[in-house]
Amino acid sequence: MPELPEVETVMRGLAAVLEGRTLVRAATHRAGMRWPFPEGLAQRLTGARVEGFRRRGKYMLMRLSGGDSALIHLGMSGRMVARPARANAPPPAHEHLLLETDDGQVVGFVDPRRFGSVDLVPTAAEDAHRLLAGMGPEPLEAGFTAAILSAALAGRRTPIKAALLDQRVVAGLGNIYVAEALFRAGLSPRRLAHTVAGARAARLVPAIRAVLEEAIAAGGSSLRDYVQADGELGHFQDRFQVYDRAGAPCPLCPGPPGCGGVSRIVQSGRSTFFCARTQR
Protein backbone atom coordinates (compact mmCIF):
# COMPACT_ATOMS: atom_id res chain seq x y z
CA MET A 1 0.00 0.00 0.00
CA PRO A 2 1.99 2.89 1.15
CA GLU A 3 4.86 3.59 -1.17
CA LEU A 4 7.29 6.48 -0.84
CA PRO A 5 4.76 9.29 -1.43
CA GLU A 6 2.29 7.87 1.08
CA VAL A 7 4.99 7.29 3.70
CA GLU A 8 6.34 10.79 3.16
CA THR A 9 2.85 12.26 3.53
CA VAL A 10 2.07 10.29 6.68
CA MET A 11 5.44 11.19 8.15
CA ARG A 12 4.89 14.91 7.58
CA GLY A 13 1.51 14.65 9.24
CA LEU A 14 2.91 12.76 12.20
CA ALA A 15 5.72 15.27 12.57
CA ALA A 16 3.17 18.07 12.81
CA VAL A 17 1.40 16.27 15.65
CA LEU A 18 4.27 14.63 17.49
CA GLU A 19 7.45 16.62 17.01
CA GLY A 20 8.52 18.29 20.22
CA ARG A 21 5.88 16.46 22.24
CA THR A 22 6.50 14.06 25.07
CA LEU A 23 4.79 10.68 24.94
CA VAL A 24 2.94 10.41 28.23
CA ARG A 25 1.56 7.00 27.36
CA ALA A 26 2.25 4.20 24.91
CA ALA A 27 0.50 0.88 24.67
CA THR A 28 0.75 -2.23 22.54
CA HIS A 29 -2.38 -4.28 21.95
CA ARG A 30 -0.66 -7.41 20.74
CA ALA A 31 2.80 -8.91 20.83
CA GLY A 32 3.81 -7.72 17.38
CA MET A 33 2.89 -7.41 13.73
CA ARG A 34 5.21 -8.64 10.97
CA TRP A 35 7.70 -9.35 13.74
CA PRO A 36 7.41 -9.30 17.49
CA PHE A 37 7.67 -5.84 18.97
CA PRO A 38 11.02 -5.21 20.70
CA GLU A 39 11.20 -6.04 24.36
CA GLY A 40 9.45 -3.44 26.49
CA LEU A 41 8.43 -1.25 23.52
CA ALA A 42 5.62 0.56 25.33
CA GLN A 43 7.75 1.27 28.40
CA ARG A 44 10.63 2.51 26.29
CA LEU A 45 8.38 4.90 24.38
CA THR A 46 6.63 6.22 27.45
CA GLY A 47 8.24 9.39 28.74
CA ALA A 48 10.33 9.94 25.63
CA ARG A 49 10.26 13.20 23.74
CA VAL A 50 9.82 13.03 19.97
CA GLU A 51 12.79 14.88 18.52
CA GLY A 52 12.10 14.50 14.82
CA PHE A 53 11.34 12.30 11.83
CA ARG A 54 13.01 11.10 8.71
CA ARG A 55 12.11 8.69 5.94
CA ARG A 56 14.25 6.02 4.34
CA GLY A 57 12.53 4.31 1.43
CA LYS A 58 9.18 3.16 2.79
CA TYR A 59 10.38 3.27 6.39
CA MET A 60 9.79 6.10 8.86
CA LEU A 61 12.24 6.82 11.64
CA MET A 62 10.92 8.65 14.71
CA ARG A 63 13.85 10.01 16.69
CA LEU A 64 13.35 9.88 20.44
CA SER A 65 15.11 11.44 23.39
CA GLY A 66 17.16 8.79 25.11
CA GLY A 67 19.07 7.70 22.03
CA ASP A 68 16.66 5.39 20.24
CA SER A 69 14.63 5.78 17.08
CA ALA A 70 11.42 3.93 16.29
CA LEU A 71 11.65 2.28 12.88
CA ILE A 72 8.18 2.01 11.39
CA HIS A 73 6.90 0.32 8.24
CA LEU A 74 3.24 0.52 7.21
CA GLY A 75 3.21 -2.72 5.23
CA MET A 76 0.25 -3.06 2.87
CA SER A 77 -2.63 -1.89 5.04
CA GLY A 78 -1.02 0.18 7.79
CA ARG A 79 -2.22 3.63 8.70
CA MET A 80 -1.26 6.04 11.44
CA VAL A 81 -3.91 8.58 12.26
CA ALA A 82 -4.13 11.19 15.02
CA ARG A 83 -7.23 11.75 17.10
CA PRO A 84 -8.00 13.67 20.30
CA ALA A 85 -7.25 11.69 23.45
CA ARG A 86 -10.53 12.80 25.02
CA ALA A 87 -12.74 11.20 22.40
CA ASN A 88 -14.82 8.52 24.04
CA ALA A 89 -15.10 6.39 20.93
CA PRO A 90 -13.73 2.86 21.30
CA PRO A 91 -10.32 2.31 19.70
CA PRO A 92 -10.54 1.36 16.04
CA ALA A 93 -10.33 -2.30 15.06
CA HIS A 94 -6.83 -3.60 14.37
CA GLU A 95 -5.10 -0.87 16.33
CA HIS A 96 -1.90 -2.48 17.51
CA LEU A 97 0.05 0.45 18.94
CA LEU A 98 -1.04 3.69 20.53
CA LEU A 99 0.91 6.83 21.40
CA GLU A 100 -0.47 9.62 23.56
CA THR A 101 1.14 13.04 23.78
CA ASP A 102 1.38 15.56 26.58
CA ASP A 103 -1.00 17.86 24.69
CA GLY A 104 -3.83 15.40 24.44
CA GLN A 105 -3.34 13.78 21.04
CA VAL A 106 -3.43 10.07 20.35
CA VAL A 107 -1.80 8.43 17.35
CA GLY A 108 -2.93 4.89 16.62
CA PHE A 109 -1.16 2.43 14.33
CA VAL A 110 -3.94 0.46 12.64
CA ASP A 111 -2.96 -2.40 10.37
CA PRO A 112 -5.50 -5.13 9.55
CA ARG A 113 -3.10 -7.33 7.61
CA ARG A 114 -0.24 -6.81 10.04
CA PHE A 115 2.45 -6.69 7.36
CA GLY A 116 3.68 -3.53 9.04
CA SER A 117 6.40 -3.46 11.65
CA VAL A 118 7.83 -1.43 14.50
CA ASP A 119 11.34 -1.76 15.87
CA LEU A 120 13.75 0.31 17.94
CA VAL A 121 17.24 1.15 16.72
CA PRO A 122 19.96 3.35 18.20
CA THR A 123 19.64 6.74 16.53
CA ALA A 124 23.39 6.89 15.96
CA ALA A 125 23.24 3.68 13.93
CA GLU A 126 19.88 3.91 12.17
CA ASP A 127 21.20 2.99 8.77
CA ALA A 128 22.98 -0.06 10.10
CA HIS A 129 19.65 -1.67 10.97
CA ARG A 130 19.29 -4.91 9.04
CA LEU A 131 16.15 -3.61 7.32
CA LEU A 132 17.89 -0.44 6.10
CA ALA A 133 21.39 -1.68 5.38
CA GLY A 134 21.77 -2.35 1.68
CA MET A 135 18.86 -0.15 0.68
CA GLY A 136 19.40 1.71 -2.59
CA PRO A 137 19.57 5.47 -3.15
CA GLU A 138 16.74 7.82 -2.26
CA PRO A 139 15.14 8.69 -5.62
CA LEU A 140 14.46 12.31 -4.68
CA GLU A 141 18.01 13.01 -3.58
CA ALA A 142 20.92 14.12 -5.73
CA GLY A 143 22.68 10.79 -5.42
CA PHE A 144 20.09 9.12 -7.64
CA THR A 145 21.51 9.55 -11.12
CA ALA A 146 21.26 7.70 -14.41
CA ALA A 147 24.80 6.41 -13.92
CA ILE A 148 24.03 5.06 -10.46
CA LEU A 149 20.80 3.48 -11.66
CA SER A 150 22.36 1.78 -14.67
CA ALA A 151 25.17 0.48 -12.48
CA ALA A 152 22.60 -1.06 -10.14
CA LEU A 153 20.79 -2.64 -13.10
CA ALA A 154 23.91 -3.96 -14.81
CA GLY A 155 24.00 -7.72 -15.07
CA ARG A 156 20.42 -8.15 -13.97
CA ARG A 157 18.41 -10.38 -16.25
CA THR A 158 15.16 -9.79 -14.45
CA PRO A 159 12.45 -7.55 -15.95
CA ILE A 160 12.90 -3.85 -15.21
CA LYS A 161 9.55 -3.92 -13.39
CA ALA A 162 10.88 -6.44 -10.86
CA ALA A 163 14.23 -4.67 -10.56
CA LEU A 164 12.60 -1.35 -9.67
CA LEU A 165 10.53 -3.05 -6.98
CA ASP A 166 13.80 -4.28 -5.43
CA GLN A 167 14.55 -1.77 -2.69
CA ARG A 168 18.30 -2.37 -3.13
CA VAL A 169 18.15 -0.80 -6.59
CA VAL A 170 16.21 2.30 -5.60
CA ALA A 171 14.38 2.97 -2.35
CA GLY A 172 10.67 3.55 -1.99
CA LEU A 173 9.05 2.44 -5.25
CA GLY A 174 6.13 0.01 -5.19
CA ASN A 175 3.68 -1.42 -7.67
CA ILE A 176 1.85 1.82 -8.44
CA TYR A 177 4.78 4.15 -9.00
CA VAL A 178 6.86 1.65 -10.91
CA ALA A 179 3.99 1.31 -13.39
CA GLU A 180 3.51 5.05 -13.66
CA ALA A 181 7.24 5.78 -13.99
CA LEU A 182 7.79 3.16 -16.69
CA PHE A 183 4.85 4.58 -18.63
CA ARG A 184 6.26 8.07 -18.44
CA ALA A 185 9.68 6.84 -19.49
CA GLY A 186 8.25 4.84 -22.41
CA LEU A 187 9.90 1.64 -21.18
CA SER A 188 8.28 -1.78 -21.28
CA PRO A 189 7.96 -3.40 -17.87
CA ARG A 190 9.15 -6.62 -19.55
CA ARG A 191 12.43 -5.15 -20.76
CA LEU A 192 15.43 -6.82 -19.17
CA ALA A 193 16.86 -4.62 -16.45
CA HIS A 194 20.42 -4.61 -17.74
CA THR A 195 19.28 -3.06 -21.03
CA VAL A 196 18.13 0.05 -19.19
CA ALA A 197 21.27 2.14 -19.51
CA GLY A 198 22.37 5.20 -21.43
CA ALA A 199 19.47 7.18 -22.85
CA ARG A 200 16.90 4.83 -21.36
CA ALA A 201 18.24 5.26 -17.84
CA ALA A 202 18.46 8.97 -18.50
CA ARG A 203 14.72 8.99 -19.25
CA LEU A 204 13.79 6.78 -16.34
CA VAL A 205 15.43 8.80 -13.57
CA PRO A 206 13.45 12.00 -14.16
CA ALA A 207 10.28 9.97 -14.77
CA ILE A 208 10.63 8.37 -11.34
CA ARG A 209 11.38 11.71 -9.71
CA ALA A 210 8.46 13.47 -11.36
CA VAL A 211 5.84 10.87 -10.52
CA LEU A 212 6.96 10.72 -6.89
CA GLU A 213 7.02 14.48 -6.51
CA GLU A 214 3.60 14.87 -8.07
CA ALA A 215 2.20 12.13 -5.86
CA ILE A 216 3.61 13.73 -2.71
CA ALA A 217 2.09 17.04 -3.76
CA ALA A 218 -1.27 15.25 -4.12
CA GLY A 219 -1.00 13.70 -0.66
CA GLY A 220 -0.37 10.19 -2.01
CA SER A 221 -2.76 7.68 -3.56
CA SER A 222 -5.79 6.37 -1.69
CA LEU A 223 -7.09 3.03 -2.97
CA ARG A 224 -8.54 1.23 0.04
CA ASP A 225 -6.80 1.72 3.34
CA TYR A 226 -4.52 4.64 2.89
CA VAL A 227 -5.26 7.93 4.59
CA GLN A 228 -2.98 10.73 5.71
CA ALA A 229 -2.17 11.27 9.39
CA ASP A 230 -5.10 13.68 9.68
CA GLY A 231 -7.51 11.16 8.14
CA GLU A 232 -7.74 12.94 4.80
CA LEU A 233 -7.53 10.94 1.59
CA GLY A 234 -4.76 11.31 -0.94
CA HIS A 235 -5.66 12.33 -4.46
CA PHE A 236 -3.02 11.01 -6.81
CA GLN A 237 -5.21 8.00 -7.71
CA ASP A 238 -7.21 10.44 -9.86
CA ARG A 239 -4.09 11.02 -11.94
CA PHE A 240 -3.06 7.42 -12.60
CA GLN A 241 -2.25 7.00 -16.27
CA VAL A 242 -1.98 3.22 -16.31
CA TYR A 243 -2.10 1.71 -12.80
CA ASP A 244 -5.35 -0.22 -12.26
CA ARG A 245 -6.66 1.05 -15.61
CA ALA A 246 -6.70 -2.16 -17.64
CA GLY A 247 -8.78 -1.67 -20.76
CA ALA A 248 -9.07 2.08 -20.32
CA PRO A 249 -7.94 4.30 -23.18
CA CYS A 250 -4.20 4.93 -23.11
CA PRO A 251 -3.50 8.61 -22.45
CA LEU A 252 -0.95 8.70 -25.26
CA CYS A 253 -2.55 6.62 -27.99
CA PRO A 254 -5.45 7.88 -30.03
CA GLY A 255 -8.05 5.21 -30.20
CA PRO A 256 -9.22 3.11 -31.83
CA PRO A 257 -7.08 1.40 -32.94
CA GLY A 258 -4.41 3.17 -30.89
CA CYS A 259 -2.82 0.64 -28.57
CA GLY A 260 -6.09 -1.05 -27.74
CA GLY A 261 -6.13 0.39 -24.26
CA VAL A 262 -4.03 -0.12 -21.16
CA SER A 263 -2.79 -3.71 -20.83
CA ARG A 264 -2.57 -5.79 -17.68
CA ILE A 265 -0.10 -8.63 -17.30
CA VAL A 266 1.18 -10.53 -14.26
CA GLN A 267 4.87 -10.37 -13.39
CA SER A 268 6.26 -12.29 -10.44
CA GLY A 269 2.75 -12.69 -9.16
CA ARG A 270 1.80 -9.03 -9.23
CA SER A 271 -0.24 -6.97 -11.67
CA THR A 272 1.57 -4.78 -14.17
CA PHE A 273 -0.21 -2.10 -16.20
CA PHE A 274 1.27 -0.55 -19.32
CA CYS A 275 0.79 0.60 -22.88
CA ALA A 276 2.05 -2.05 -25.29
CA ARG A 277 2.57 0.47 -28.09
CA THR A 278 4.48 3.34 -26.52
CA GLN A 279 6.40 1.38 -23.90
CA ARG A 280 9.35 -0.40 -25.43
Next chain:
DNA sequence: ATACGCCCCTGGTGGC
Protein backbone atom coordinates in the same frame (compact mmCIF):
# COMPACT_ATOMS: atom_id res chain seq x y z
C1' DA B 1 25.21 -13.00 -6.39
C1' DT B 2 20.72 -13.68 -8.52
C1' DA B 3 16.08 -15.43 -9.01
C1' DC B 4 12.02 -17.38 -7.69
C1' DG B 5 8.44 -19.29 -4.88
C1' DC B 6 6.22 -19.13 -0.37
C1' DC B 7 4.45 -17.03 3.32
C1' DC B 8 2.75 -13.68 6.66
C1' DC B 9 -2.75 -11.73 7.29
C1' DT B 10 -7.49 -9.56 6.76
C1' DG B 11 -11.04 -7.69 3.97
C1' DG B 12 -13.43 -6.38 -0.24
C1' DT B 13 -15.34 -7.85 -4.56
C1' DG B 14 -17.36 -10.43 -8.16
C1' DG B 15 -19.17 -14.80 -9.87
C1' DC B 16 -22.19 -18.65 -9.34
Next chain:
DNA sequence: TGCCACCAGGGGCGTA
Protein backbone atom coordinates in the same frame (compact mmCIF):
# COMPACT_ATOMS: atom_id res chain seq x y z
C1' DT C 1 -28.40 -14.32 0.68
C1' DG C 2 -24.39 -17.40 0.94
C1' DC C 3 -20.21 -19.25 -0.14
C1' DC C 4 -15.84 -19.15 -2.33
C1' DA C 5 -12.07 -18.01 -5.13
C1' DC C 6 -9.28 -14.34 -6.10
C1' DC C 7 -7.07 -10.02 -5.46
C1' DA C 8 -4.82 -6.14 -2.87
C1' DG C 9 0.15 0.18 -2.08
C1' DG C 10 5.14 -5.21 0.79
C1' DG C 11 9.01 -7.72 1.48
C1' DG C 12 11.81 -11.13 4.18
C1' DC C 13 13.47 -15.64 3.87
C1' DG C 14 14.63 -20.23 2.32
C1' DT C 15 15.89 -22.73 -1.51
C1' DA C 16 17.98 -23.69 -6.16
